[in-house]
Amino acid sequence: MELTANAFGRNARKALLDKTLQEALGRTTGRFLAHRDAAAAAFPEFEATRERASRIKRDVLDHLDTYLARFIEEAEKRGTIVHVARDAGQAREIAARIARDEGVTLAVKSKSMAAEEVSLNEALEGAGVTVVESDLGEFIIQLAGEAPSHIIAPAVHKTREQVSRLFERHLGEPRTDSIPELVGMARRHLRAKFLSAGMGVSGGNFLVADTGSVVLVTNEGNGRMGTALPRVHLAVVGIEKVIPRMADLPTFLRLLPRSASGQTISSYVSIVTGTRRAGDPEGPERMHILLLDCGRSAILEGKYREILKCIRCAACLNTCPVYQSVGGHAYGWVYSGPIGAVLTPLLVGLPEAAALPDASTLCGACADVCPVKIPLPDFLLELRSDARDQGLKTPGEIAAMKGYAGVMKRAGLLEAIERIGGVLGQFFTKGKGIGGLPYPFSGWTERRDFPAPAAQPFRKLWKIRRGVTR
Amino acid sequence: MRAEGPIPVSLFFTCLADAFSPGVCSATVEVLERFGATVNVPLSQTCCGQPAFNSGNRKEARAMARKFLLSFPDDGYIVTPSGSCATMVKHGYPALFRDEPRTLARARAVGERIHELSGFLVDVLGVTDPKSDFSGKVTYHDSCHLRRGLGVAEQPRKLLRAIPGVEFVEMEESDRCCGFGGVFSIKYPQISCRMTERKVERILATGASYVTAGDLGCLLNIGGLMSRIGYPVKTIHLAEILAGKTAATSVAG
Numbered sequence: 071m072e073l074t075a076n077a078f079g080r081n082a083r084k085a086l087l088d089k090t091l092q093e094a095l096g097r098t099t100g101r102f103l104a105h106r107d108a109a110a111a112a113f114p115e116f117e118a119t120r121e122r123a124s125r126i127k128r129d130v131l132d133h134l135d136t137y138l139a140r141f142i143e144e145a146e147k148r149g150t151i152v153h154v155a156r157d158a159g160q161a162r163e164i165a166a167r168i169a170r171d172e173g174v175t176l177a178v179k180s181k182s183m184a185a186e187e188v189s190l191n192e193a194l195e196g197a198g199v200t201v202v203e204s205d206l207g208e209f210i211i212q213l214a215g216e217a218p219s220h221i222i223a224p225a226v227h228k229t230r231e232q233v234s235r236l237f238e239r240h241l242g243e244p245r246t247d248s249i250p251e252l253v254g255m256a257r258r259h260l261r262a263k264f265l266s267a268g269m270g271v272s273g274g275n276f277l278v279a280d281t282g283s284v285v286l287v288t289n290e291g292n293g294r295m296g297t298a299l300p301r302v303h304l305a306v307v308g309i310e311k312v313i314p315r316m317a318d319l320p321t322f323l324r325l326l327p328r329s330a331s332g333q334t335i336s337s338y339v340s341i342v343t344g345t346r347r348a349g350d351p352e353g354p355e356r357m358h359i360l361l362l363d364c365g366r367s368a369i370l371e372g373k374y375r376e377i378l379k380c381i382r383c384a385a386c387l388n389t390c391p392v393y394q395s396v397g398g399h400a401y402g403w404v405y406s407g408p409i410g411a412v413l414t415p416l417l418v419g420l421p422e423a424a425a426l427p428d429a430s431t432l433c434g435a436c437a438d439v440c441p442v443k444i445p446l447p448d449f450l451l452e453l454r455s456d457a458r459d460q461g462l463k464t465p466g467e468i469a470a471m472k473g474y475a476g477v478m479k480r481a482g483l484l485e486a487i488e489r490i491g492g493v494l495g496q497f498f499t500k501g502k503g504i505g506g507l508p509y510p511f512s513g514w515t516e517r518r519d520f521p522a523p524a525a526q527p528f529r530k531l532w533k534i535r536r537g538v539t540r
Numbered sequence: 541m542r543a544e545g546p547i548p549v550s551l552f553f554t555c556l557a558d559a560f561s562p563g564v565c566s567a568t569v570e571v572l573e574r575f576g577a578t579v580n581v582p583l584s585q586t587c588c589g590q591p592a593f594n595s596g597n598r599k600e601a602r603a604m605a606r607k608f609l610l611s612f613p614d615d616g617y618i619v620t621p622s623g624s625c626a627t628m629v630k631h632g633y634p635a636l637f638r639d640e641p642r643t644l645a646r647a648r649a650v651g652e653r654i655h656e657l658s659g660f661l662v663d664v665l666g667v668t669d670p671k672s673d674f675s676g677k678v679t680y681h682d683s684c685h686l687r688r689g690l691g692v693a694e695q696p697r698k699l700l701r702a703i704p705g706v707e708f709v710e711m712e713e714s715d716r717c718c719g720f721g722g723v724f725s726i727k728y729p730q731i732s733c734r735m736t737e738r739k740v741e742r743i744l745a746t747g748a749s750y751v752t753a754g755d756l757g758c759l760l761n762i763g764g765l766m767s768r769i770g771y772p773v774k775t776i777h778l779a780e781i782l783a784g785k786t787a788a789t790s791v792a793g
């Protein structure tokens with residue numbers, strides 16, 4: 071996927087002017103969030119479960135090597151072929167090789183952020199495979215030639231009218247504004263693909279170390295059909311998705327749908343453990359798991375390791391007022407919202423995405439809802455500090471900060487400046503707000519007034535009072 | 541209620557209030573004195589360093605934080621009319637000095653002693669009636685750092701409800717960020733304004749004549765937008781309501 075993270079400001083301005091997007095964002099994020107809050111409130115063990123999930127994930131990160139080795143061993147025992155990709159290029163090579171070796175020409179794919187991360191579709195298409203997205207939202211945006219804008223609602227930015235027009239153009243379906251009809255059209259079209267595809271490509275929400283299973287949590291039957299019907303199944307999953315035991319799974323299955331959309335449980339949970347055995351009515355003949363490192367080992371070594379606890383529930387997106395204002399595309403890569411603002415710079419390199427950590431008011435709403443307790447605001451602050459250390463701040467900002475600190479180190483100097491400011495402020499504004507400030511504050515005053523400095527700062531007033539009362 | 545006798549309080553007046561809304565600082569002193577505090581104002585204090593810290597400029601933030609730590613006496617309470625500045629000292633300083641054990645210890649100790657005004661009144665002094673003669677219909681905005689950083693949400697509401705002349709109305713999404721975010725509002729003014737507009741809509745919907753908060757930054761931001769549009773709602777700092785100021789003109793708007 072093309073990376074435009076550093077154009078966040080430009081992307082965001084465009085998004086703010088996009089009326090359809092604005093309406094969709096208001097509708098969807100608000101609804102998800104309200105449902106999430108209700109679900110958390112109605113589940114007395116929510117806090118305890120959250121605490122447990124966070125602990126399990128921390129343990130996983132502390133012993134990732136061991137758990138991964140166990141996972142690979144158990145998966146291979148059950149006939150699964152496991153591949154590990156160091157980076158995106160290697161992941162694409164492996165995927166293309168699998169497709170060629172398996173003689174696949176059509177693949178049905180269910181939504182996977184990890185696949186998006188390495189541009190898997192391109193790789194498969196390069197190997198002569200037609201890839202059909204089978205998640206309804208993904209299917210829609212694939213027809214539109216766009217990228218997803220939300221972790222769990224990739225086509226949140228599309229109206230039903232736009233969808234109907236896409237279906238008319240690409241599938242030859244009649245126009246309708248009935249959502250059930252639109253869903254029916256997509257289903258009919260996709261059913262045929264499921265039956266004829268040679269390979270099903272999926273992501274994976276969890277990898278279970280003690281059984282070698284891949285767990286898929288979905289709300290449409292596509293995950294199940296894509297893993298059961300085609301001859302070959304390829305799951306593309308980040309290495310951090312491993313959990314120690316099958317017994318840990320319920321903890322996460324309680325948190326994920328509740329945090330994502332407020333559901334107590336999602337419609338489908340598929341646990342895929344190896345290939346079809348003799349006597350099994352269905353299941354893939356061959357199963358491949360492509361484990362992505364792609365920068366994760368490096369994150370694991372550093373101060374941001376807890377970001378790898380993320381279970382991609384999107385609660386932080388839904389609650390983030392910045393995400394709610396600009397949507398996912400503004401973040402310029404696979405991951406958006408607060409998780410994207412932290413994860414993207416870590417995966418693609420801070421210089422490529424330094425704009426993202428600044429795209430937050432640090433209001434803390436994301437940390438409040440994160441089911442695995444990732445300290446997202448602390449990480450945003452830390453990344454801003456790294457940006458300074460790596461020389462990614464503009465000379466203007468550094469000079470301004472130095473000047474500011476220079477003044478603040480001396481109370482007397484500050485008072486003198488306040489006095490001058492007070493006089494000027496009163497003289498030019500007659501005590502009213504300031505309507506226009508020079509760059510870099512000009513954006514601030516475009517639609518807001520800035521207060522004029524007081525004629526006498528408090529420090530002075532206090533000195534007067536003390537002088538009088540003494 | 542705490543034991544009898546004078547309550548030693550050092551006022552951390554914040555650089556923003558000092559320069560733009562000295563009335564907020566005076567009101568804070570007035571309220572503290574009303575409930576038995578002897579207020580000391582260390583005049584060597586300047587800024588806690590939050591803008592530098594929040595923009596990733598830790599070297600500068602550290603310099604300011606060091607100065608802050610030296611500006612206040614070794615004991616007694618430190619009270620400030622700002623949730624975000626208190627949060628900076630309480631939670632920001634330990635991050636800043638994590639590699640400097642001695643300063644870290646000092647920072648932790650100071651962090652223990654620092655309180656935001658409404659939290660201090662309710663939790664430490666046990667105030668149930670602020671004895672304010674303020675009157676008007678008031679709505680309250682939860683500033684992010686006060687609510688999430690310090691966990692102060694019920695205290696200001698309790699105080700407001702206890703003022704006979706105040707008709708308190710909750711706004712929807714009272715805990716949603718107003719879009720200020722310090723450097724954020726300068727770096728991304730359009731997004732910031734969109735967030736502020738939503739906040740202002742919620743405020744207008746209450747029909748209140750005043751919007752109050754425990755953070756001046758939010759009020760300057762919200763007030764700045766309302767003043768530009770010419771809305772009739774006034775922004776007023778919680779300290780001023782508690783002090784019983786009726787002419788709410790010290791904050792923009």
Ligand code: SF4
Pocket residue numbers: 329379380381382383384385386387409436439440441442443444
């Ligand atoms: S960071 Fe937390 S809230 Fe955000 S997607 Fe990941 S798990 Fe969910």
